[in-house]
Each structure stands twice: as C-alpha cells, then as structure tokens.
Amino acid sequence: MTFGRNVLLADRRRFSVCIAWLALLLLCPASSHAYAGPGAGFAVLSSFWALFVAFLYSVYAFLVWPFRQLFRLLRHRNIYAKAQIKRAVILGFDGMDPELTERFIAEGRLPNLAKLRERGTFRKLATTYPAISPVAWSTFMTGVNPGKHNIYDFLARDLGNYLPYLSSAEIKAPKRSLKIGKYNIPLGGPRIKGMRRGIPFWHWLGEAGIFCSVLRVPVTFPPEKFSGVLLSGMCVPDLKGSQGTFCLCTTRTSSDKFREGGVRVPVERTRSSYVSYVPGPENPLGGGSGEELRVKFEIRPDPGKNQARLTVDSETFTLKVGEYSQWIPLKFKAGVGFSAHGICRFYLKEIFPEVEVYVTPVNIDPGRPDLPISHPVTYSIYLEKMFGPYATLGLAEDTWALNEKVLDDEAFLAQCYSNHEDRERMLFDALEKTQQGLCACVFDTTDRVQHMFWRYLEENHPAAREVPRSQRPNVIQDLYGRMDELIGRVMKQIDDQTLLMIVSDHGFKSFARCVNLNAWLHQAGYLALNEGKTESGDWFDDVDWSRTRAYTMGLNGLYLNLKGREREGIVEPGVEAESLKDELRRNLDGLVDPASGRVGITGVFDCDAVYAGPYMENAPDLIVGYGDGYRASWDSVMGKVTSQMFEDNLKAWSGDHCIDPRLVPGVLFCNQKISDEKPAIVDVAPTLLKLFGLALPRYLDGKPWTVGISTSRSVELSSPLVT
Amino acid sequence: MGLHYTVPMGSLGINVPSGIVVGISLIVGLAMVLVFGHTSDQKAIHIAKDRLKAHLLALRLYQDQIQVVLRSYVQIVLATGHYLRLAFRPLLFVIVPITLLIVEVDRYLGSEPVATGQSFLIRARIDNPDLLNQVSLQLPNGLSSTAPAVHEPAEKKIAWRLIADRAGEYAVNLQVADQLFAKRVVVGSGVPRLSPARLRGKFWERFFVSTEPALPANNSVEAIDVQYPAREIAFAGMEWNWVWLFFVLSMAAGFLFKSILGIEI
Numbered sequence: 001m002t003f004g005r006n007v008l009l010a011d012r013r014r015f016s017v018c019i020a021w022l023a024l025l026l027l028c029p030a031s032s033h034a035y036a037g038p039g040a041g042f043a044v045l046s047s048f049w050a051l052f053v054a055f056l057y058s059v060y061a062f063l064v065w066p067f068r069q070l071f072r073l074l075r076h077r078n079i080y081a082k083a084q085i086k087r088a089v090i091l092g093f094d095g096m097d098p099e100l101t102e103r104f105i106a107e108g109r110l111p112n113l114a115k116l117r118e119r120g121t122f123r124k125l126a127t128t129y130p131a132i133s134p135v136a137w138s139t140f141m142t143g144v145n146p147g148k149h150n151i152y153d154f155l156a157r158d159l160g161n162y163l164p165y166l167s168s169a170e171i172k173a174p175k176r177s178l179k180i181g182k183y184n185i186p187l188g189g190p191r192i193k194g195m196r197r198g199i200p201f202w203h204w205l206g207e208a209g210i211f212c213s214v215l216r217v218p219v220t221f222p223p224e225k226f227s228g229v230l231l232s233g234m235c236v237p238d239l240k241g242s243q244g245t246f247c248l249c250t251t252r253t254s255s256d257k258f259r260e261g262g263v264r265v266p267v268e269r270t271r272s273s274y275v276s277y278v279p280g281p282e283n284p285l286g287g288g289s290g291e292e293l294r295v296k297f298e299i300r301p302d303p304g305k306n307q308a309r310l311t312v313d314s315e316t317f318t319l320k321v322g323e324y325s326q327w328i329p330l331k332f333k334a335g336v337g338f339s340a341h342g343i344c345r346f347y348l349k350e351i352f353p354e355v356e357v358y359v360t361p362v363n364i365d366p367g368r369p370d371l372p373i374s375h376p377v378t379y380s381i382y383l384e385k386m387f388g389p390y391a392t393l394g395l396a397e398d399t400w401a402l403n404e405k406v407l408d409d410e411a412f413l414a415q416c417y418s419n420h421e422d423r424e425r426m427l428f429d430a431l432e433k434t435q436q437g438l439c440a441c442v443f444d445t446t447d448r449v450q451h452m453f454w455r456y457l458e459e460n461h462p463a464a465r466e467v468p469r470s471q472r473p474n475v476i477q478d479l480y481g482r483m484d485e486l487i488g489r490v491m492k493q494i495d496d497q498t499l500l501m502i503v504s505d506h507g508f509k510s511f512a513r514c515v516n517l518n519a520w521l522h523q524a525g526y527l528a529l530n531e532g533k534t535e536s537g538d539w540f541d542d543v544d545w546s547r548t549r550a551y552t553m554g555l556n557g558l559y560l561n562l563k564g565r566e567r568e569g570i571v572e573p574g575v576e577a578e579s580l581k582d583e584l585r586r587n588l589d590g591l592v593d594p595a596s597g598r599v600g601i602t603g604v605f606d607c608d609a610v611y612a613g614p615y616m617e618n619a620p621d622l623i624v625g626y627g628d629g630y631r632a633s634w635d636s637v638m639g640k641v642t643s644q645m646f647e648d649n650l651k652a653w654s655g656d657h658c659i660d661p662r663l664v665p666g667v668l669f670c671n672q673k674i675s676d677e678k679p680a681i682v683d684v685a686p687t688l689l690k691l692f693g694l695a696l697p698r699y700l701d702g703k704p705w706t707v708g709i710s711t712s713r714s715v716e717l718s719s720p721l722v723t
Numbered sequence: 724m725g726l727h728y729t730v731p732m733g734s735l736g737i738n739v740p741s742g743i744v745v746g747i748s749l750i751v752g753l754a755m756v757l758v759f760g761h762t763s764d765q766k767a768i769h770i771a772k773d774r775l776k777a778h779l780l781a782l783r784l785y786q787d788q789i790q791v792v793l794r795s796y797v798q799i800v801l802a803t804g805h806y807l808r809l810a811f812r813p814l815l816f817v818i819v820p821i822t823l824l825i826v827e828v829d830r831y832l833g834s835e836p837v838a839t840g841q842s843f844l845i846r847a848r849i850d851n852p853d854l855l856n857q858v859s860l861q862l863p864n865g866l867s868s869t870a871p872a873v874h875e876p877a878e879k880k881i882a883w884r885l886i887a888d889r890a891g892e893y894a895v896n897l898q899v900a901d902q903l904f905a906k907r908v909v910v911g912s913g914v915p916r917l918s919p920a921r922l923r924g925k926f927w928e929r930f931f932v933s934t935e936p937a938l939p940a941n942n943s944v945e946a947i948d949v950q951y952p953a954r955e956i957a958f959a960g961m962e963w964n965w966v967w968l969f970f971v972l973s974m975a976a977g978f979l980f981k982s983i984l985g986i987e988i
Contacts, residue, residue: 057782061792068787211788229784314985378780385777388770433781433791 082693092442096504126680130556136505142198143685147613149198211437261400293332327389454655504666511656514633557620625660752976760986834951
C-alpha cells in the first residue's frame with residue numbers, strides 16, 4: 001500500500017512538474033517560439049476559420065436582414081394575415097392502417113393517438129386508385145388525381161417494347177462525352193428528369209413566403225426548387241441507379257440468382273484472410289461497356305471471439321456475428337478525377353464454417369451527393385454533418401434481403417429501426433428550425449415492417465405456417481407503439497397554435513394468395529404465347545403480341561394492346577376498346593379463388609372514370625382491385641405468364657395494400673376538429689393552403705376540410721377562395 | 724553547422740537556410756500529423772468538425788429565420804470551443820519537443836553572423852551604474868573598436884561599436900574591476916550556431932536566447948549581448964523570417980500528410 005502510495009505521489013509530482021514546465025513554456029516564450037507545430041496550427045486555424053466565416057456571415061446577415069425582411073414584406077405583405085395557423089406539422093406514416101390503429105387504441109397500446117382521437121379528429125382517409133405509395137403521396141402533395149400528376153404505379157411501360165421503367169424519374173448519361181481511345185469521358189453530370197407532374201403545395205407556401213421543411217416525402221426525387229428545405233424520399237436510387245441492390249458476399253458457391261434486388265459476390269480465401277468486393281455503378285468512362293466499378297474489402301475472421309475484422313479502403317472495424325457496421329464510405333474510382341461516392345453498411349452473417357457478409361445497397365453519400373437528393377443541395381450535407389451518415393435510398397429498408405432469406409427477421413428490424421431513428425433526429429431538428437411554416441416528414445418504417453411481418457398477425461398465413469402462435473413476435477404491435485411514442489414526443493414539442501396532422505397514404509391487408517393476372521388473361525384468351533409455349537419469361541418474353549389483346553405488369557394496372565399506342569397493338573381504339581374493357585371488367589370482377597372459395601378480385605375500375613387530366617395517355621386502361629388476402633403475383637408484376645392462376649404467397653413480404661383501394665383507406669388524425677366525414681388524401685393540399693390563407697389554384701381536385709382551429713382566431717373555410 | 728560550414732547545395736545555387744527550413748518543415752509536418760493521429764480522439768474530432776460545418780451551413784439554410792441564425796452563432800462558438808479542447812490533448816504531446824526544436828533551430832536561423840567589415844554593437848548591462856566607468860573591453864586580433872564606448876547610466880548599459888577585419892570566432896573579454904567575462908562573437912557567413920547574449924541567472928531567458936555558460940552569480944555584470952543582424956531567408960521570391968516560413972511550410976506539409984494518411988486534424 002505504502003509503495004503504491006509513493007508511486008502515486010511520485011506520479012503526481014511528475015505530473016505537477018510537467019504541468020509547471022508546460023505552463024512556463026506557454027507563459028514565457030519569446031515571440032518566435034509561440035508556434036507549436038502544425039497540429040496546433042491546424043486547430044487554431046480551423047477554429048479561427050470557422051469563427052471568421054461565421055463572423056463574416058453574421059455581419060452580412062445582420063446587414064442584409066432588414067432589407068430581406070423589407071423585401072419579403074413588400075413582396076408578400078403580411079404573410080400570415082389571412083392564415084389561421086402559423087405552423088403545421090404533418091407526420092406521414094406510410095401504410096398506417098385505420099383498423100389496426102383502432103384495435104391497438106382499444107387495447108390501450110396507443111395513448112397519444114387515443115388522445116388525438118378524443119380531443120381532435122380521427123377518420124379513415126380515402127386513398128388513390130391504385131392504393132400505391134408513389135401514387136398516393138403524389139396526390140397528397142399536389143392535391144390532384146393521378147391523371148394530373150402522371151404517377152400510376154412504381155413502374156410505367158415503354159410503349160415501344162413493352163418493357164418497364166421507373167415511373168418517377170429518369171436518369172440518363174450526360175448529353176456529351178469525349179472519346180479518347182477506349183475511354184469515354186463524360187462532359188457534365190447525368191441528366192435527371194422528374195416524371196411526376198403537378199405542383200406540391202409547399203411550392204405555393206414557399207411562393208407566399210412561408211418556410212417549409214419537407215423530409216422524405218415519396219416521389220420528391222429529383223428535388224425541385226422552392227422556398228424551403230427538402231430531403232427526397234422514396235424513389236431515390238442507390239449508387240447503381242437501381243431501387244436497391246444488396247450484395248451477399250459468400251464463400252458458398254451457388255448458381256442461383258436472387259429473383260431481384262440482390263447479387264451474390266464470391267469471397268475468396270487468401271493466405272491469412274478473405275477478400276471480396278462491393279459492386280458499384282457502371283464505369284462512366286467505359287462508354288457503355290457495362291464494366292462495373294468495385295471496392296474491395298478484406299475479412300479477417302476471429303472464430304474464437306465470434307467476430308471478424310473488416311478493412312474497406314482506410315476504414316477498419318470489427319463486427320460480431322449478427323452485427324451491423326456503421327455507415328462506411330465507399331469511393332468507386334473510375335479514373336483520375338472520376339469517382340462515385342457511396343455509403344453502405346456491412347452485416348456479418350457467418351464466419352464458420354463459411355464466411356458470409358451482407359452489404360446493404362450502396363446509398364448515395366449524403367455528405368458528397370453525386371446526384372441531387374435534397375433542396376438545396378447543401379441540406380443533405382447539413383444533415384450528414386449534423387447527425388452523421390444516413391440512408392438516402394428511397395426504399396432503404398432492404399425487404400428483398402429478408403424475402404430472399406439473406407437477412408433474418410431480427411437483422412431486418414434492426415436495419416429498419418436504425419434508419420427510423422436517423423429520420424426521427426432529422427424531424428426534431430426540422431421542428432426546432434421551423435417555428436413558423438410547414439414541417440412535413442414521412443416515415444416508411446410502418447410500411448416496410450407491415451409488409452414483412454403481417455404473416456405473424458394471421459393464424460394461417462402461408463408464409464408463417466411453420467411458426468407456432470406462441471413463438472410469433474408482436475412486431476406490428478410494437479411498431480404501432482413506437483410510432484405512438486414518437487407522436488407523443490412531437491406533441492410535447494409543439495404548442496396549441498400548431499396544427500398537427502397524422503396521415504397515412506393507405507392501410508394494410510394480408511397478402512396470402514397471389515393472383516397471376518397474366519395467367520388468367522392467357523387462359524381466357526386475351527393474351528397469346530408463341531407457338532408451343534405454356535409460360536413466358538419475365539417481361540413478356542415469348543408473348544405473341546400480334547394475338548394479344550390485354551396484358552398486365554406492375555401492381556394494379558391492366559393494359560389493352562391498343563392499336564396506334566402500343567407498338568404491336570391490335571385492339572382498335574373506340575368501340576372495340578371500350579367493349580373489351582367492359583368484357584374484362586365483367587369477367588374479372590368477383591373472380592373466385594377455387595382453392596379457398598374467396599373472391600380474389602373485388603373491383604375493376606375504368607381509368608377513364610377514375611382519372612381526369614393531361615397525362616391520361618400514360619395511365620393503364622383498367623385498375624384491378626384485389627380482395628382482402630390477395631395481390632398480383634410476383635411473376636405477374638414482372639410481366640410473366642405462368643400456368644397457375646392462384647398460388648400461396650410464401651415470402652416474408654406477407655402484407656400488402658395494392659388491392660381494392662376501398663379496402664385500404666389510410667388514417668387521418670388531427671389535433672383540431674375536422675367536420676368532414678369522408679376526407680380523402682387529395683384534400684390535404686387544399687386544406688393546408690387554405691389554413692395558411694392562400695388562394696386555391698383552380699386545377700386542384702381536392703376540397704379543403706372544415707377545420708375548427710381552437711385558437712382565438714375564428715375559422716371560416718366555407719367560402720371557397722378560388723383564383 | 725559550424726562557422727565555415729559549407730555544403731554542396733550552396734555551390735549548386737540552392738539556398739542553404741531555406742533548404743533547412745523546408746526539410747525541417749516536412750519532417751515536423753509528418754511527425755506532428757502522426758502524433759496528432761495517435762494521441763487525439765479522431766472520431767470525436769471528426770464529429771466536432773462536422774458539427775461546426777453543420778452550424779455554418781445552418782446559417783445559410785435558415786438565413787431568414789433570425790432565431791435559428793442566432794442559435795447557430797452560439798452553437799458555432801460552443802462547437803469551436805469543443806474542437807479546441809479536443810485538439811489540446813495532442814498539443815500537450817507536441818508542445819515540448821516542438822518548443823525545444825524551435826529554440827534550437829532559432830540559434831542557427833534566427834540571426835546571421837556579423838559580416839566582415841560590417842560594424843556591430845556589443846553591449847553590457849551592469850547592475851551597479853557606478854561601476855560603468857570601470858568597465859573596459861579587451862578585443863582579440865581581428866576585431867577593433869570604431870568609436871569610444873557609450874555609457875547609458877539610466878539603462879545601466881555600456882556599448883561599443885566594433886568591426887571585424889576577417890571571419891572567425893572570437894572571444895571578447897569584458898573587464899570590470901579585476902574580473903574578466905568572455906563573450907563569443909562570430910564573424911563570417913554560413914549557418915553557425917549563434918548565441919546573441921550571455922546572461923547571469925534567468926534560466927528561462929538563457930534557455931531561449933543563449934548557448935553560453937551563465938555569467939557568475941556573484942558579480943555585477945547582468946548581461947553581455949552582441950547585436951547580430953536578423954536573418955532573412957529568400958524563398959518563393961520573398962524574404963522570410965524563418966519561423967513564418969516554417970509555419971507556412973509545416974502547415975502545408977501537415978495538410979499534405981493528413982490527406983495521405985487519412986488523419987483528421
């Protein structure tokens with residue numbers, strides 16, 4: 001003990017002497033000795049630089065601020081003069097289902113939503129035809145039907161070749177390039193064209209000088225300019241340009257390809273470790289050769305500790321089996337001055353006897369975005385600097401990996417909630433920064449988790465028959481509970497003057513049985529295959545278009561092979577087409593599943609009746625509304641004709657909403673009373689414009705609700721303000 | 724680096740002092756970056772810098788919202804303080820060796836020797852002004868006085884203006900009463916190690932400016948100093964004090980090496 005104390009005292013003395021020595025050096029230097037090397041230099045310079053920039057900007061801001069305010073005042077007069085609210089907070093929960101919500105409220109699981117229902121409003125919110133997220137959220141933001149915003153599904157079809165393309169955005173190579181030898185040097189960035197039409201309501205708010213923070217609302221890629229900040233959501237591609245391609249790096253040899261959404265990459269053994277790579281985008285210098293850029297990484301398993309050490313570029317990190325890494329930056333080098341920047345997460349699946357690592361789709365790096373994912377561009381950078389890297393991919397929760405059993409339930413949920421937490425942080429930051437105006441944020445977690453875990457809600461879902469009732473996790477109950485808890489925290493952040501609205505774009509139902517509509521069309525004689533074929537390949541391979549009158553691809557659209565529209569169309573527009581549509585409607589409506597005796601299709605809707613607008617030419621001819629428990633089969637979505645019309649859905653993707661829209665309305669909660677009994681998602685935009693005191697553009701399809709604002713200001717929304 | 728030190732670089736037309744500064748700057752830049760990398764909390768520094776940038780971006784993003792702007796200013800100051808705190812730890816590791824290095828290099832590059840034929844001052848400070856009349860200077864061959872000694876009783880100083888006939892290292896003796904005190908004087912060119920002053924006591928001052936033994940404690944001479952001309956180093960078309968040149972070059976080297984080594988500073 002004494003020895004120990006002596007050592008301690010000696011250490012203390014040494015420490016004191018060191019401190020004294022340092023203090024003397026700091027206090028008594030000659031002027032030429034004040035500089036203590038580049039480390040200190042950097043520290044001082046960097047911080048000085050930040051302060052200097054801040055100071056300069058503050059001087060500029062303070063000098064300019066009165067003029068800006070004056071300009072705003074002159075331009076917008078009193079922005080909020082006619083407004084009934086100063087701030088609106090809209091929380092979008094993709095796929096939150098009204099029936100489940102009511103059930104969980106009744107069970108006491110959702111106290112905050114119960115409070116909102118009691119003091120404000122709870123209604124079912126009518127969705128769009130079809131009830132698909134990109135369609136419904138486009139209607140939410142524009143206040144118009146799909147005939148005016150041009151989004152009918154995730155996919156649209158190319159009339160020239162019957163192949164699909166992404167309906168929301170088109171990304172093309174730069175217009176000009178310079179060919180030098182085998183290299184093709186692009187001159188300029190990629191061309192990105194948004195396909196969604198219509199004007200989001202926050203554009204009008206911004207025009208009026210009302211600041212908006214918009215986070216992760218689907219179909220906002222590419223971001224459009226407006227007065228506010230926006231981070232794009234669903235439909236943002238990954239670095240490969242796809243909607244999410246995961247990668248399974250494995251020592252197992254397999255010739256099986258994943259149906260979609262993923263690739264298998266070999267892991268090779270070296271003398272002391274394993275090496276593999278993350279596939280990236282196509283080499284932009286390759287001139288369309290299809291050469292793929294790659295980032296190699298090394299795996300050093302440590303079976304004793306059940307972990308492995310991974311090295312990617314300069315990053316080295318250790319992962320336990322069943323653990324995710326942080327977001328790791330990847331730089332795909334194409335040549336000097338040409339590189340693509342992405343981020344991904346690694347998940348160590350196994351180290352013995354085989355080595356397997358799952359890699360998330362390579363997201364666009366929000367700190368160095370190679371494609372615009374926010375407005376202004378600096379907003380995604382700001383969020384990255386503030387909170388660290390985050391998922392930017394539109395469909396960031398890797399449902400395909402769970403479907404393909406590359407991830408298990410637990411790993412998938414961990415990924416979902418990790419992304420969700422990032423978005424919560426962004427939301428609360430936006431709430432803090434937007435004390436007046438609009439703050440809108442959409443959370444996808446509700447949609448993805450319900451898609452993948454509905455199987456545990458049902459007694460006899462084909463995808464969970466082997467899991468005993470007692471072993472089924474309460475994933476969806478927990479999900480709703482978490483969302484309710486988030487809503488509670490938001491309610492604490494806002495005052496009585498703030499309008500809080502909780503909306504979902506659609507509800508949810510079981511997806512237990514698949515309907516291959518192309519098979520039905522084939523068997524009923526509407527779709528023909530080449531001689532001798534009983535099934536087609538993907539995307540209508542082996543379909544004889546010269547004898548085909550109708551076909552389907554995507555989730556709900558049914559198309560006539562119309563002469564003059566489709567390349568090989570045979571159905572005459574006019575009487576023949578109308579007659580064929582009637583015939584199809586009659587034959588499909590009420591279609592019974594022979595195995596269960598249940599109705600597989602509860603409605604077929606003529607698009608001429610449900611849509612109106614300038615983009616009708618891109619719409620399907622009919623919308624197929626599947627019954628509860630049914631949905632378009634995986635093959636049918638991909639334009640494949642099979643011999644079986646109905647089959648069990650055995651995938652983890654076990655709940656869905658791409659059915660009869662009447663069966664899957666969304667939810668509407670509000671902290672104020674809304675007197676309308678049948679609100680629809682198309683009404684959200686006009687309601688908000690009106691609450692902020694703006695005149696409504698004539699082209700809107702939605703009608704503003706009567707909202708009883710419980711503040712001193714009276715509310716009068718009965719006289720329409722139409723420009 | 725003695726008096727007659729010559730290197731082939733000189734004959735090649737390369738400026739020896741600037742070559743030394745460049746070399747030292749590169750080595751120090753690399754060493755400091757490595758030390759910084761190993762002694763700092765790299766992750767925390769990365770986060771602190773990112774936060775700082777985020778608050779700067781917030782100024783721009785929310786420029787019309789004065790509350791947000793003001794909050795961002797406060798956050799910038801706080802984030803800067805946090806960053807400086809994180810950078811302080813590696814500073815503790817480098818401050819002693821770097822100070823020692825700078826002190827030592829300054830002895831070679833801070834001043835240049837007196838040129839042959841150029842007059843210069845040698846001064847003595849005596850703690851008792853009454854003794855100023857009893858002070859004399861004994862000059863070796865090669866050095867001569869160009870003017871009578873100048874007494875400054877108010878400053879307790881006496882000064883002589885000298886000139887050197889030829890290059891060399893001389894010992895000038897200061898006689899006070901019956902005591903002799905030597906002071907080294909270097910005449911010539913090159914990059915010799917210089918000692919501008921010889922001091923009594925004052926450990927820290929001696930540490931920084933003198934390479935000679937301390938003057939005896941029990942005498943009346945406080946200091947003897949030689950007024951060497953300050954050295955200007957020609958580099959990139961400009962004349963530099965070596966510390967400024969070292970500052971610029973070591974920073975540049977640091978930036979270069981931090982990028983290469985992937986170290987966050």
